[in-house]
Amino acid sequence: MxxxxxxxxxxxxxxxxxxxxxxxxxxxxxxxxxxxxxxxxxxxxxxxxxxxxxxxxxxxxxxxxxxxxxxxxxxxxxxxxxxxxxxxxxxxxxxxxxxxxxxxxxxxxxxxxxxxxxxxxxxxxxxxxxxxxxxxxxxxxxxxxxxxxxxxxxxxxxxxxxxxxxEAPYEPPQHAFKQMPSSPPGTAWPNPVPPEPAITEAADVLNAGERVAILVGQGARRAAAEVREVADLTGAGVAKALLGKDVLADDLSYVTGAIGLLGTRPSYEMMRDCDTLLIVGSNFPYSQFLPEYGQARAVQIDLDGRFIGMRYPTEVNLVGDAAATLRALLPKLNRTENRSWREKIEKNVADWWTTMDQQAAVDAKPVNPMRIVHELSKQIPDNAMVTADSGSSTNWYARNLRIRDGVRTTLSGTLATMGPAVPYAIGAKFAHPDRPAIALVGDGAMQMNGLAELITIARYQGLWTDPRCVVCVFHNNDLNQVTWELRAMGGAPKFEESQSLPDVDYAGFARSVGLEGINVEDPRDLASAWETAFAADRPTVLDVRCDAEVPPIPPHATFEQMKSVTESVLKGDPEAFHLMFQGAKTKLQEFLPGRSR
The missing domain is CATH 3.40.50.970 (Thiamin diphosphate (ThDP)-binding fold, Pyr/PP domains)
Incomplete structure (x- = not known):
């Protein structure tokens, strides 16, 4: 033929x-x-x-x-x-x-x-x-x-x-004028290291620092061990861009968590107070969450020179592989004997996680969305792959999900498009059919396209040696992130016609296509629901009805943002009383660390 x-x-x-x-x-x-x-x-x-x-x-x-x-x-x-x-x-x-x-x-x-x-x-x-x-x-x-x-x-x-x-017959290229041959697949990619003088210059900057902060992105994923060594020598804390959430585990006492609008208070405070900044494999775009210009001396490491020195006025720019560059840098770094900066970061991190635990335990109608991720953190398998969608659920993924070594995570970090979490999870299962996948999805994204891709999951589940693919739906019948953006940035109340979603039984749909479906309406059932999903012999949809009025406002919210939310309520927000009550209860936990309710 x-x-x-x-x-x-x-x-x-x-x-x-x-x-x-x-x-x-x-x-x-x-x-x-x-x-x-x-x-x-x-x-x-x-x-x-x-x-x-x-x-x-x-x-x-x-x-x-x-x-x-x-x-x-x-x-x-x-x-x-x-x-x-x-x-x-x-x-x-x-x-x-x-x-x-x-x-x-x-x-x-x-x-x-x-x-x-x-x-x-x-x-x-x-x-x-x-x-x-x-x-x-x-x-x-x-x-x-x-x-x-x-x-x-x-x-x-x-x-x-x-x-x-x-459909035409294939003819290979000839050894002839204007015909182009091609070599077979197989390429050895280099691990470039910047010149020695540049490495020395970067070390001098870091050694001179007394309050060093490190920011890592996805480009540091294969340099996790080297980042830990640099942090140990310099006494630095490490903040993570969203695409770098899985670079370091959150059980490390000096890892401050996410940075930015969806970030944590320890990351915000570390950037506010540091005198030296090391950026590794990150193109984090929101410069307002980095140190003030002139406050910190800075070094950046990135494999791609096109994306270096463009987010902060860095003093030394090292174009090279993150792991190889850090290995060249390590012998030139002095160990910081004064650990007061590190101790301050560790205290802030410990207090933050206490606050997160308390906020997740705040009562809501019917389920506090923070508690969904809080319970996941307790039970997440060591080799899990987590995908997050774009929406208010991304806040809880960014702040509340505690990553352990071996867990991989991702989301649409830069485009921030709705709808990728479920197909991402499908791709993840084909990449690693022997590992569990978890998709954290808002009900808006689920209605946009996630429901249809449950059919794809049902069709191909038999190819995966580990059948666990858990799709967790944050079911609040609201396009919640935009609702909060209207309140916080525009001072406008929720507009029901654009923001409210039709009510759908996501777990019921899952059962109709041969998957497991679990409906959760009581927070006391969350832990057992995750346990059941991780023990299931097939992919599972967790349909959790959660409170749309738990505020995803960052702990470092500006006065103007808080003022806009208040003004939007006064303009006639349909959930005005519940919104203010829930927000006050949640925010209060930041000022009462360790107190029982």
Whole structure:
């Protein structure tokens, strides 16, 4: 049988070690779909319910595996639907290859059905590499470069293949003028280290500091041991950007937790009072949560020189691999004998966790959303993978979830799009089918697309050696994050028509598609619900009815934000009395550490 372009494409994907392609079919990729059939579904065609979810699953797979995620869609609308997931990959620096169909070459330019100028459409999201393949001989080089650029630049790339070419006979490139060969997959990536003088200069800055703070992001994930050593020598505390939440465990006494609008009080206070700042693998954008300009001398380490020295006026910029650079730096650091700064940070952290425990125990109607994550922290498996969606539930994930060594976490950190938590979890399960996955999802995101992807989970659960995939829904019938933003930033009361959601039985839907579903309306049932979910022999949906009026306002909220909330209530917020009462009860716990209620 003649090998087609589609057949060769799948063969080359196997050479790249691709085991699954997250996709949705359409006639613009019929030649590729037929090739999957002839190849006995190797790599596996994982059918999402929507192309956007296929892209999110590829992003989740890439985030948790460290390998390139692959997604595929048909021409026109299918290619358009991939875009949000691909932008999520671009902004979080995740390697994803998108393979999309296109109108047959014979019809191009003729306003044919589903003809969209895909190269123009993808020019921004796949700006590092986007190519349309128009002859078979072009394919190996184009596909290999898509993978190599995605890996090297940690970015999405795109391969556009017209429908008629997919079914054409494959011809390899010739040793001829204007034909491009390609070497087989396999690249050894370097671990670059900055020059010795720059390392020495950075050490001098850190050694001179008396109150050192460290900020880590996802780029420090493979440098956790080195970060701990630097923190030990300098007596520093370590704050974490959201994408770096799993870099260090929260049971380390000097780890202050998340930073920023969703951050903790210890992180805020450490940045407010430090005299030296070390940033490792983070492009945290909110400079108002970093030290005041001129307050601290700063050093930054990042693998990508394009994103260095742009968030804070750093004195020394080290472009290199985080772990390798820190290993070169460590022998030049002096141990700080005065540990008063570290002791202050440790006391603030201990007090903070006491406050979090107390806030989670505050009564609410019916369940305090903080308690959902509080109970999860007690029972989370040591090798769990946690995905968080965008919304008010992200606050509780950021502040209340205590990470232990071995737990991996992620979310849409930069795009902050709604809807990725469930498809992320699907991608995570394909990356590590022997590990449990947990998705923390608001009911808005669940209605947007999470419900449909429960069908995908039900379909593929049999492939996972560990069947546990727990989707926890924060069920408050409100688009809660925007509701609070209206109150805190605009001084406007909740607008019911835009903010209220239809009531849905998420656990009931889960049971209808063959998953386990647990409804929780009493906080006393939360612990046993998590226990049941982690003991289940199938994926589970926890449908927890929680209070929409527990304020996600950060502990370092400004006077203007608090004033705006008060003004919004006075303007006639529908939950005015309950909102103020719940907010006062919650905020009070910050001033009564250790007191029982």
């Amino acid at each position: 003649t090998e087609t372009v589609g057949d060769y494409l799948l063969s080359r994907l196997r050479d790249w070690g691709v085991e699954q392609v997250f996709a949705y079919p359409g006639d613009g990729i019929n030649g590729l779909v037929a090739a999957f059939g002839k190849a006995d579904n190797q790599p596996r065609f994982v059918q999402a319910r929507h192309e956007e979810m296929a892209a999110f699953s590829a992003v989740g797979y890439a985030k948790f595996s460290g390998a390139v995620g692959v997604c595929m869609a048909t021409s026109g609308p299918g290619a358009i639907h991939l875009l949000n997931g691909l932008y999520d990959a671009k902004l979080d620096h995740v390697p994803v290859v998108a393979i999309v169909g296109q109108t047959a070459r014979t019809a191009m330019g003729g306003s044919y059905q589903q003809e969209v100028e895909l190269q123009a459409l993808y020019r921004d999201v796949a700006n590092e590499y986007c190519i349309e393949v128009n002859v078979a001989e072009q394919l190996p080089n184009a596909l290999d470069r898509a993978f190599r650029v995605a890996q090297a630049s940690r970015t999405p790339t795109a391969l556009i293949i017209p429908a008629d070419l997919q």
